[in-house]
Amino acid sequence: MKTIYSILYIPLNATLGERLSIGILMTNGKDYYFKYSLDKLNAIKGIINTEKIHIIKSYLRALEKEVNFEDDSVLFHKELVNLSNWVNETYLSYLSKYSNNIIQFSNPKIIDIDLNENNFRRLFEKYVYKFDIGLKEDEKNVNVLDTVKKYLYPIIEKNVNIDITLTSLNFKNLFAPIEINFFGVNNVPVAGQTFDFDKKHYYLENDVTRYISLAKALELEGIKNGKYFVLGKEPNKMNKRSHNMWKHIRDSNFLKFIDVDEYEIVEEYIKEHNVRPYFGEERIDKRFIRS
Numbered sequence: 099m100k101t102i103y104s105i106l107y108i109p110l111n112a113t114l115g116e117r118l119s120i121g122i123l124m125t126n127g128k129d130y131y132f133k134y135s136l137d138k139l140n141a142i143k144g145i146i147n148t149e150k151i152h153i154i155k156s157y158l159r160a161l162e163k164e165v166n167f168e169d170d171s172v173l174f175h176k177e178l179v180n181l182s183n184w185v186n187e188t189y190l191s192y193l194s195k196y197s198n199n200i201i202q203f204s205n206p207k208i209i210d211i212d213l214n215e216n217n218f219r220r221l222f223e224k225y226v227y228k229f230d231i232g233l234k235e236d237e238k239n240v241n242v243l244d245t246v247k248k249y250l251y252p253i254i255e256k257n258v259n260i261d262i263t264l265t266s267l268n269f270k271n272l273f274a275p276i277e278i279n280f281f282g283v284n285n286v287p288v289a290g291q292t293f294d295f296d297k298k299h300y301y302l303e304n305d306v307t308r309y310i311s312l313a314k315a316l317e318l319e320g321i322k323n324g325k326y327f328v329l330g331k332e333p334n335k336m337n338k339r340s341h342n343m344w345k346h347i348r349d350s351n352f353l354k355f356i357d358v359d360e361y362e363i364v365e366e367y368i369k370e371h372n373v374r375p376y377f378g379e380e381r382i383d384k385r386f387i388r389s
Contacts, residue, residue, distance in 0.1 A: 101126045101213045104190045105204040105225050106134065108154060110145065117202060118142060119226045121158060123165070125185050126213040132165040133218075134158045135227040140249055148366045150200070155359060157201055242292045242330050242358045246279060250361045257373045258282035258290075264312065268377075271315040276308045279329075282373040287316055287324040290364060295333035295344045302340055306347070313352070327364055328355045 106121040121134030139158075143151055165185070193203040211217045219229045251260055258280040265275045282288045291309050295302060313326055328347055333340045348355040356363050367373075 101209050101211060102187050102190070102206045103209060103221060104194065104206045106158075107202045107204065108139075108142070108146070109199055109202055110142075112199065120154075120201075122218075122222050122226055123161075123185065123190070123203075124213060124218055124221065127186065129213050130165050130185055131213065131215075131218045132162055133222055133226075133229075134162065135230070136249075137230060138227045143362070148362050151362055152360065153200055155362075159359060242294060243279075245358045246290075246292050246329055246361060250364060251280075253365050254280060254282075254368050254373075257368050257375065258288070259375045259377050262377070269312075269315045269319060271318040272312060273315075274308065274311070276312055278312070281376045282368065283376045284371045284373050287321055287376060288327075288368065288371075288373050289313075289324065290327040290329060292358070293328055293330040295330050295340050296337060297340075299337075299339040299343070302343060306343065310353075325367070326353050328353050329358045329361065329364070330355070331358055 101124065103122055103124040105119050106123065107117040108120050110116040110118055118138070120138060121132065124131040139151070139155065146154075187206050187208075190203055190206040194205040197203050209221075223229050254260075259278075259282065260280055261277070262281060263275050263277050264272060264281070266272050278289055279292055280290045289309075289312065291305075293302065293305060309326070309328070313324055316322070316324060330344070333344050335341050344355075347353050
């Protein structure tokens with residue numbers, strides 16, 4: 099079987115024909131490989147508006163979900179009969195001519211190599227970016243926090259306090275210390291916390307309860323109508339209790355659930371509402387005090 103590949107581009111300036119390679123799709127008619135660079139996508143956020151970034155990421159994730167599945171290898175690939183309906187030379191050639199202004203496909207090219215992980219990696223690094231293998235299966239429990247630290251923190255660190263522990267010294271009605279990923283204020287408090295919804299239900303419930311206790315402590319001090327972000331991923335549906343808790347939080351009017359892949363929503367809110375750090379630089383015994 100012949101191996102073909104198509105490079106995916108983000109158009110930057112239609113008039114000048116400027117575009118940026120963001121991913122690559124490769125097939126031999128039986129096996130299918132697809133990957134895009136999240137690092138490269140985040141690097142261009144300053145020149146593309148937030149709404150378009152959302153659309154691009156949703157499109158790429160949907161494509162990745164259709165083509166790929168995660169296994170123990172460093173790469174994602176899949177054999178699917180239905181993919182031959184569109185991941186083929188004819189249809190990719192069509193996409194290269196009529197793709198929209200969100201994602202463009204290059205005209206598929208035939209390459210005289212076997213389709214395997216190593217060859218795909220080489221092609222990806224040649225035409226797209228360095229190959230990031232991502233987290234292994236046993237590291238997924240920290241994926242949410244790692245994503246927030248890597249991509250969201252650098253953008254919002256001037257607007258909020260990062261990774262702080264709040265106690266009754268900060269808010270008298272806070273009866274137990276709570277660690278918060280970020281904390282700021284505009285006219286109302288703005289907090290954000292990451293959750294691993296796949297952890298044991300007892301520990302998850304305790305984490306959520308403590309986060310809610312922060313909001314209640316603030317309300318008792320007359321600081322109401324706060325914005326409380328929860329960043330995470332939908333848990334496995336087989337984990338019914340945790341999945342139900344995730345659904346309650348997702349549908350809540352009190353907490354604002356954000357899929358960690360959509361962290362730009364938090365960034366946009368913080369920037370548009372001119373959020374600033376809740377606490378000043380002064381510290382007593384390494385604890386923040388109220389400004």
